[in-house]
Amino acid sequence: MRISIRVNQADHEADCWEGESLLYALREKLGFPGSKNACEQGECGSCSVLLDGTLVCACLVLAAQADGHDVTTVEGLGDGDDLHRVQQAFVDAGAVQCGFCTPGLVMATVDLLAHSAAPSDDEIREALSGNLCRCTGYAKIFDAVRAAAEAR
Amino acid sequence: MTQTARRGLQVGTIGQLVPRIDAPPKVKGEFAYASDLSTPGMLFGHTLRSPHAHARIAGIDTTDALTMPGVHAVLTHEDVPGDKTYGLEFADQPVLAIDRVLYFGEPVAVVAAEHPEQARRAAERIRVVYEPLEPVAEMERATEQADLHPDRPTRSHGYREDDRSNVVRHMVIRHGDPDAAGDVSVSGIYELGIQDQAFLGPESGLAVPDGEGGVDVYVATQWLHVDRAQIAPCLGLPLEQVRVHLGGVGGAFGGREDLSMQIHGAMLALHTNRPVKIVYNREESFTGHVHRHPARIWAEHRATKEGRLVSVRMRILLDGGAYASSSTAVCSNAASFALGPYEVPNALIESTVVYTNNPPCGAMRGFGAVQTCFAGEGQMDKLAAALDIDPVELRLLNALAPGDTLPTGQTITGSLPIAEVIRAAAALQPPAPEELPRDPLRLPGGAGNTTRGEGVRRGSGFAVGFKNIAYSEGFDDYCAARVRLFDDGSAEIHCAAAEVGQGVTGVVLQVARTELGTDDVRLASPVTSQVDSAGSASASRMTWMAAGAVRDACRAALDERAARGGRSEVDVERIYRHPRTTPLDPETGQITGERAHVAFAACAMKVVVEVDVDLGLTRVVWIGAAQDVGKAVNPQQVEGQIEGGTAQGLGLALMEEIQTSGGLITNASFTDYLIPTALDMPPVESVLIEDPEPDAPYGIKGVGEPPTVVSTAAIVAALRDATGRGLTRVPVRPDDIVF
Numbered sequence: 109m110r111i112s113i114r115v116n117q118a119d120h121e122a123d124c125w126e127g128e129s130l131l132y133a134l135r136e137k138l139g140f141p142g143s144k145n146a147c148e149q150g151e152c153g154s155c156s157v158l159l160d161g162t163l164v165c166a167c168l169v170l171a172a173q174a175d176g177h178d179v180t181t182v183e184g185l186g187d188g189d190d191l192h193r194v195q196q197a198f199v200d201a202g203a204v205q206c207g208f209c210t211p212g213l214v215m216a217t218v219d220l221l222a223h224s225a226a227p228s229d230d231e232i233r234e235a236l237s238g239n240l241c242r243c244t245g246y247a248k249i250f251d252a253v254r255a256a257a258e259a260r
Numbered sequence: 261m262t263q264t265a266r267r268g269l270q271v272g273t274i275g276q277l278v279p280r281i282d283a284p285p286k287v288k289g290e291f292a293y294a295s296d297l298s299t300p301g302m303l304f305g306h307t308l309r310s311p312h313a314h315a316r317i318a319g320i321d322t323t324d325a326l327t328m329p330g331v332h333a334v335l336t337h338e339d340v341p342g343d344k345t346y347g348l349e350f351a352d353q354p355v356l357a358i359d360r361v362l363y364f365g366e367p368v369a370v371v372a373a374e375h376p377e378q379a380r381r382a383a384e385r386i387r388v389v390y391e392p393l394e395p396v397a398e399m400e401r402a403t404e405q406a407d408l409h410p411d412r413p414t415r416s417h418g419y420r421e422d423d424r425s426n427v428v429r430h431m432v433i434r435h436g437d438p439d440a441a442g443d444v445s446v447s448g449i450y451e452l453g454i455q456d457q458a459f460l461g462p463e464s465g466l467a468v469p470d471g472e473g474g475v476d477v478y479v480a481t482q483w484l485h486v487d488r489a490q491i492a493p494c495l496g497l498p499l500e501q502v503r504v505h506l507g508g509v510g511g512a513f514g515g516r517e518d519l520s521m522q523i524h525g526a527m528l529a530l531h532t533n534r535p536v537k538i539v540y541n542r543e544e545s546f547t548g549h550v551h552r553h554p555a556r557i558w559a560e561h562r563a564t565k566e567g568r569l570v571s572v573r574m575r576i577l578l579d580g581g582a583y584a585s586s587s588t589a590v591c592s593n594a595a596s597f598a599l600g601p602y603e604v605p606n607a608l609i610e611s612t613v614v615y616t617n618n619p620p621c622g623a624m625r626g627f628g629a630v631q632t633c634f635a636g637e638g639q640m641d642k643l644a645a646a647l648d649i650d651p652v653e654l655r656l657l658n659a660l661a662p663g664d665t666l667p668t669g670q671t672i673t674g675s676l677p678i679a680e681v682i683r684a685a686a687a688l689q690p691p692a693p694e695e696l697p698r699d700p701l702r703l704p705g706g707a708g709n710t711t712r713g714e715g716v717r718r719g720s721g722f723a724v725g726f727k728n729i730a731y732s733e734g735f736d737d738y739c740a741a742r743v744r745l746f747d748d749g750s751a752e753i754h755c756a757a758a759e760v761g762q763g764v765t766g767v768v769l770q771v772a773r774t775e776l777g778t779d780d781v782r783l784a785s786p787v788t789s790q791v792d793s794a795g796s797a798s799a800s801r802m803t804w805m806a807a808g809a810v811r812d813a814c815r816a817a818l819d820e821r822a823a824r825g826g827r828s829e830v831d832v833e834r835i836y837r838h839p840r841t842t843p844l845d846p847e848t849g850q851i852t853g854e855r856a857h858v859a860f861a862a863c864a865m866k867v868v869v870e871v872d873v874d875l876g877l878t879r880v881v882w883i884g885a886a887q888d889v890g891k892a893v894n895p896q897q898v899e900g901q902i903e904g905g906t907a908q909g910l911g912l913a914l915m916e917e918i919q920t921s922g923g924l925i926t927n928a929s930f931t932d933y934l935i936p937t938a939l940d941m942p943p944v945e946s947v948l949i950e951d952p953e954p955d956a957p958y959g960i961k962g963v964g965e966p967p968t969v970v971s972t973a974a975i976v977a978a979l980r981d982a983t984g985r986g987l988t989r990v991p992v993r994p995d996d997i998v999f
Contacts, residue, residue: 127377141296142289146460146510147542151930154460182289195287199279202896205904206761207286208460208510214287230701236938240930242460242511243761245903246941248896 111175115140116184124171131155133171134181142182142211146240153239156212156219157181163219182211185218194218197256198249205243213239217253226257274774274958277896280766282759294480294507295464295539302466303332305521305528305538306379308369308386309547310361313617313923314396314408317359317368318389325371325385330378332532334386336369339527342496348486348518348622352413353583355494355523361390362408362582362617364924365547372528372536395617395923399579400556402426402614409615414584420846426615428580429588433595433849435667436606442562442570446642450559450635451989453917454579455552455908457624458935461510463540463548467525469533474501475526480509482516484756484786485793494523495530499788502526506786512760513908514623515549517798518585546928550585550622551918553578553613555594557635561642567649567657571606572639574598576632578613578621585622587613592733593628595849597969599667600636601678601726601862602658607667609849617923623798625908626727626968633725634990637973641721641980651722651977652686660726669850674859675961677951681886682724684947685864688884693718704870704877706939715874718881719982725970726862726888729953729962730801733856734843737801740792741809742833743772743817750780751817754833756794757786757806762964763897764802770893771807771957775814791833800861800962801838803893808836808957839955859953863887863966865906865974868942871982876994878914880940880975886947890961895948901963902946907936909971913979914940917991 112121113130115138122137131148134140134157146154148167155166158180166179185192191199194217204210213236220227220235227235232253233246241249285291322334337344337356344358345351357368369386373379396405403424414428415421422430465479474497481487484504492502509516521538528536540548558575576594580587595611624630644651659678665671694702696713705711731737742754753772759765765783772781784790795805813834820830842853866884871877885902892898915934919927927933952959972990980987983997 125375125377135296136298140289141292141298144293144460144510145295145539146462147930149542149929149931151542152460182287186288191284191287195284198287199283202279202900204280204283204286205763205900206459206461206509206511207282207291208293208761210286211289230699233938234701234707238937240460240935240937242458242513242908242935243904244900245905245907245936245944246938247903247944248900249938 109172111171113174114178116180126172128171129167130169130171130174131166134166140181140183144208144211146208153216154209154212156215158215158219163216182214193259194256197252197259201248201252201255203244203248203252209239209241213241213249217256221257225260274770274893278766278770278894280763281769282765292508293461293510294478295461297466297478297507297537299466299468299535302535302537303372303374303532304376304379305525305536306371306376306383307367307524308383310357310364310366310368312361312390312392313364314393315361315390316393317357317361318391320369321387322369325382328378328382328385330374331371331382332534333372333528334369334382335527335531340494343493346490346494346519346523347583348585349588350413350584352409363620367524370524370528372532396426397617397923399577399614399616402616414588418843418846419588428584428613428615429591430612431592431595431849433607433609433667438571438573438606438608440571440606443565444646445560445562446639446646447560448639448642448988450557450638452555452631452634453991454554454619455624455912455916456546456918456933457513457515457549459511459513459515462542462545463520464538465507465521465525466535466537467529468535469529475529476503476505477522477526478505478507479522480507480516482512482758482760482798483796484758484788486796487519487522488788490519491522491526495526504788506758509758509760512797513625514798517623517796518550520548542930543928546918546925550620552624553580553590553621553631555631557631559635559639561639563643563647565647567647567654569602569604569658572599572604573608576611579616579618580613581616581618581620583620585620587622590628593728594632596668596857597629597727598632598636600633601660601724603660603664604667609667618920619918619925625905626965627799629725629727629969630972633969634973637723637977638988641977652682655682655724668844668856670855670857674955675890675951675953676860676862677888677949678724678862680949681862681864681888684886684949685866685884688866688945690868690882690884701939704872704879705875710875710877711872715872716870717873717982718868718870719978721867721974721977721981723970723974723977724862724864725966725973726860727965727969728857729804729859729861730799730838732841734841737795738835738837739794739805739809740833740835741813742791743813744831745817745821746829747827749778751776751778752782752784753810754784754791755786755806755810756788756791757802758797760797762797762802762901763894764797764806767803767893768806768810771810772814775811792835800965804956804960804962805836807960809834811957812836859955859961861888861961861966863970865970867974867978869975869978869982871979871997873983873997876997878979880910880942882942883944885944885967886949887963887966888961889948889950889963890953890956891950891959892948893960898948898963899946902967903944905964905967906944906971907941909968910940910975911936913972913975913990913992915991
């Protein structure tokens with residue numbers, strides 16, 4: 109089937125098989141591999157994107173369900189070479205090691221800060237608890253979220 | 261959240277807190293991981309795997325699969341062009357199963373199709389006739405059951421002879437008089453489940469035929485050249501016709517030392533003359549790499565009434581699973597570090613690793629030392645209790661120091677500040693207990709809201725551990741680097757060191773900038789055809805080894821340029837080797853030269869937990885760590901290694917275990933195999949002890965493994981303190997606390 113999706117404020121079309129996830133379509137059909145394929149069963153958050161402004165796991169949404177909708181991926185956050193403040197905070201805090209979880213955590217942080225400008229430590233931990241990271245032990249990710257909140 | 265010694269140093273050079281160069285592309289989603297690779301005309305590969313832990317294969321019929329839509333190739337063992345078996349150290353593993361399968365998930369056939377779903381559906385149509393056999397599922401019975409590898413792949417490699425069935429390696433370290441009597445004796449049996457590396461980037465790679473019979477493999481790996489050495493013979497190709505490129509790596513932790521899709525992808529690419537990408541899904545990843553060895557350990561510690569260790573006996577049994585992988589080295593490492601970082605005059609250590617039909621085990625962060633640290637530190641706490649001595653004081657009383665002798669007869673000649681790390685960790689002060697009532701997120705059970713504080717007890721624990729850095733026992737361990745200096749003053753570095761997330765690319769650049777005195781340095785993408793081997797991004801060795809190689813190559817390049825009178829272009833490659841090690845005597849476990857291990861690194865941890873003893877739910881409140889790091893090349897990254905390594909040990913202590921039934925994995929998903937989340941990790945306060953390693957460039961030590969070695973032991977010590985339970989098995993389950 110042919111689907112039309114607005115990704116990062118530009119219109120895209122692709123031929124998809126009905127069983128394909130939004131994640132697969134983004135990565136393999138539409139040229140947005142930034143969202144990551146770590147578990148593809150909604151447990152790790154690495155594929156987190158905003159679908160019409162709502163944080164979702166792209167692996168749990170069918171590409172067909174996203175037809176006609178608006179998606180923001182990690183590739184759409186910055187402005188050219190300028191990093192989004194959340195991205196910059198992750199770089200500065202040392203929150204990136206292998207980085208495979210990073211796009212999802214950046215998206216989850218953007219979503220958190222959109223709802224809570226100055227989150228408490230408990231809010232941060234709970235908001236990010238759906239995003240697995242195997243490298244960092246999360247401490248520097250928390251540092252990054254706090255720094256991003258202060259940078260607003 | 262962390263407390264470290266930060267020193268003012270030059271921009272971009274060694275010792276400076278520098279942001280990673282790969283961080284901006286990673287936060288933007290632009291960093292190309294192996295699973296992100298794409299090229300025109302690319303096919304997708306899929307692997308058909310065994311549903312049995314042990315079975316004979318009576319037949320494989322691919323006829324139907326070949327007729328499925330979009331399918332370009334269906335290959336079995338008959339299509340392997342060269343050697344039919346491969347292995348990291350011993351070629352005991354079939355590229356594709358031949359007439360039997362030895363573990364659940366063993367590759368049997370591979371398919372290439374235009375869409376991954378077409379490949380999966382075609383694989384379902386391959387008819388394999390299995391005749392199931394009784395699996396060797398219990399490591400303790402393995403030596404009495406049918407030999408899974410009657411040809412004994414690990415025999416004649418200088419190990420102790422052992423004719424029992426399924427023995428991969430058996431070793432004995434005899435030191436002094438193990439029968440020496442002490443005033444007190446404590447004994448215990450300790451067990452560890454199978455831990456998974458659970459790196460987030462699944463096994464992935466892209467194989468591209470070069471049109472001349474050769475192939476380029478872009479893959480997430482830890483060691484490009486050892487991959488090539490295994491891929492090429494199985495393809496029947498000379499090494500030069502196989503070029504292995506580093507694809508972006510989404511974590512490794514030992515799980516990418518062994519091959520996954522490399523040969524399969526290359527076979528499909530050469531067969532179809534099309535690029536082929538293979539990306540495992542999460543379930544497949546649980547069977548697609550080796551795991552941490554589960555272990556059962558029997559220990560007896562004897563000491564004087566003053567607390568001096570007199571003798572230790574330890575018997576270690578490790579389940580290696582179906583194939584050898586790096587089991588022989590894990591077996592030896594477990595034995596080498598069985599006594600912990602203590603001076604022990606007499607010891608008898610026996611370590612055995614066996615073949616079974618369980619998931620294959622091999623390298624994981626800590627590599628044998630994790631298992632024995634858990635047992636040994638449990639014993640030290642038991643001894644402290646028996647003697648009524650403070651556990652930290654007991655450890656200080658027995659702490660190893662330079663000049664002391666290890667049970668292998670090796671004298672410690674380099675840096676090993678055990679007493680210093682113990683004192684530094686012990687001096688860290690945890691936060692005062694938080695008053696009740698409080699948010700349930702900060703209670704055991706968390707958002708489950710299972711208690712308001714009733715039944716919750718606080719406990720604290722302490723542990724110290726150490727481990728070798730780099731490869732041991734006579735392995736020819738080296739790293740190459742190539743430096744090109746250009747007329748415009750810029751430089752290009754080639755080094756095949758695998759960036760797996762640990763930050764080695766930054767280290768290479770920091771060293772090159774330090775040595776060359778310019779910031780205008782770029783690092784070429786690693787590929788086997790441009791530079792010799794870097795060795796593995798394993799064993800906490802890569803920073804040390806890459807720093808040595810890049811330093812030597814930079815200095816040689818500057819010398820050559822000077823010899824040519826200045827500004828001309830130069831291109832030099834240099835190989836760095838750490839001081840030579842020698843094997844252990846197969847009968848006595850004693851050194852046969854000056855040393856079997858090149859150097860050591862240690863970490864001590866203090867942990868505070870809260871436990872709901874009614875429900876068996878736990879919360880780690882705080883961890884304080886002091887680590888012996890040699891020289892912190894990039895302090896921010898060192899802290900990151902400590903925090904992340906601690907988290908993996910916390911996972912083993914509290915939640916992580918691959919569960920099997922008759923050899924079949926029953927929890928191959930992140931729904932059922934739990935790793936620590938943002939709600940599970942406490943703050944980790946870390947102190948870096950910089951005591952330069954005399955044999956290493958810039959005094960560097962590896963930092964990745966020591967926190968993982970020790971954190972499991974330290975957390976369980978705190979749980980024992982809170983609950984009064986023995987807790988001799990990890991992961992500790994709620995039932996272990998309640999019943």
